[in-house]
Amino acid sequence: MAGGKADRPRPGEFELIAELFAPLARNAAGAFGLTDDAALYRAAPGMETVLTVDAMVAGVHFLPTDPPDTVARKLLRVNLSDLAAKGARPRGYLLVTALSEETSMPWLEDFAAGLAADQAEFGISLWGGDTVSTPGPLTLSLTAIGEVKEGAMLPRGGAKAGDRVYVTGTIGDAALGLAVLRDRLPSASEADRAFLADRYRLPRPRTTLGPLLSGVVHAALDVSDGLVADLTHMCDASGLAATIRAADVPFSGAAAAMLVAEADVTFASLLTGGDDYELLLAVPAEEEEAFLAIAAGAGVPVALIGHLEERANRAPETLVRLVDAEGEPIAVPHQGFRHF
Numbered sequence: 001m002a003g004g005k006a007d008r009p010r011p012g013e014f015e016l017i018a019e020l021f022a023p024l025a026r027n028a029a030g031a032f033g034l035t036d037d038a039a040l041y042r043a044a045p046g047m048e049t050v051l052t053v054d055a056m057v058a059g060v061h062f063l064p065t066d067p068p069d070t071v072a073r074k075l076l077r078v079n080l081s082d083l084a085a086k087g088a089r090p091r092g093y094l095l096v097t098a099l100s101e102e103t104s105m106p107w108l109e110d111f112a113a114g115l116a117a118d119q120a121e122f123g124i125s126l127w128g129g130d131t132v133s134t135p136g137p138l139t140l141s142l143t144a145i146g147e148v149k150e151g152a153m154l155p156r157g158g159a160k161a162g163d164r165v166y167v168t169g170t171i172g173d174a175a176l177g178l179a180v181l182r183d184r185l186p187s188a189s190e191a192d193r194a195f196l197a198d199r200y201r202l203p204r205p206r207t208t209l210g211p212l213l214s215g216v217v218h219a220a221l222d223v224s225d226g227l228v229a230d231l232t233h234m235c236d237a238s239g240l241a242a243t244i245r246a247a248d249v250p251f252s253g254a255a256a257a258m259l260v261a262e263a264d265v266t267f268a269s270l271l272t273g274g275d276d277y278e279l280l281l282a283v284p285a286e287e288e289e290a291f292l293a294i295a296a297g298a299g300v301p302v303a304l305i306g307h308l309e310e311r312a313n314r315a316p317e318t319l320v321r322l323v324d325a326e327g328e329p330i331a332v333p334h335q336g337f338r339h340f
C-alpha cells in the first residue's frame, strides 16, 4: 500500500477531482477551482506563450514500483525541462490521468501530494485537465505552459559551425538508475544505487538557467533521449554535424565507478542512455565568457564537450562523432532511446 494510507474505493470522477486535484488549482484565478469548462490565461505584456506536452505510460515510461509521488514529479519535471530548454519560465499546467483498474486511491493521494510539492518548488499551479478510466495501463499526460520574452525562445535549429557544445550537470546517471532498479548493476555500492535511482526518478530541470540564456546561446534542447540522439536532433535542425570528446563529458562519481566496474557500461552506453534532463547548448565563441558567467551565477555546472561543424558528406547516423582522448573515433552501436 502506498504511503501507508488506508485503502478505499476510488470515488467517481467529480469527487476525485474535487478531493485531489481542485486543491492544486487553488492559487490560479483563471482555473476557477476546476469547476468551469476551460481555464483563462493571459501572458504578461511583451511575453509569448510556450507550450509543451509529455505522456507517460505505466510499464513503459515508469516502473509500477516507482513511488507515486516521484511519478507525478517526474511527469511535471520532464515538461519543465522542455520549457527550460526553450528559455521559458513555467506558469501552469494541464493534466490528463487515464486510470487503470488497479490504480488505487492511496496511489492517487501520493501522486497528488507529489504534484503539490513540486508546485511549491517551481511556483506553478494546475489549471485544468481530465480524469478518465482505461482498460489499459495507467496513462498520464501533462501539458506545461510557460512564458518567454517575445522572440527570445531558444531554438533547436540556430547552431552555427564552430559553436561550442556545452552540457549542464552530469550525463548517464538516469540510465544507470534504471539499470539499478532492474538489478543490472550488481557491483554498485548502496550509496551509488540510491544516488542513481534518484537521478532516474527525479530529474532536476534547469529552470533557473534556461531563461537566462537568450542572446547568449545559438541553440538549445534538453537531453531526454540520450546525449548523442539529442545532439543529432540539434545537428538535423541546424544543418550541421558535431564532434564530441568522450573524455570531456561530465560523469558523476557513481557513473565513473560503473564505467570501471561494469563491462556493459561504456562511454557509448552512457552517451546514448536517456532521461538526463540536462541542457545541451550551442555557444558561439564570442559569447562563451558571458555564458560561463551566467552559468556560474546560476550555480549550474557546465562542461565543454565538443563543437559543431560543417556537415560535409557525413551519413545521417554519423552526424555526431564521438572521439577518445587521442581523437580516434569511438563506435556508437545505437543512437539513443527510440519510443516506437
Ligand SMILES: [Mg+2]
Residues within 6 Å of the ligand: 081, 082, 085, 221, 222, 223, 224
Ligand atoms: Mg525536449
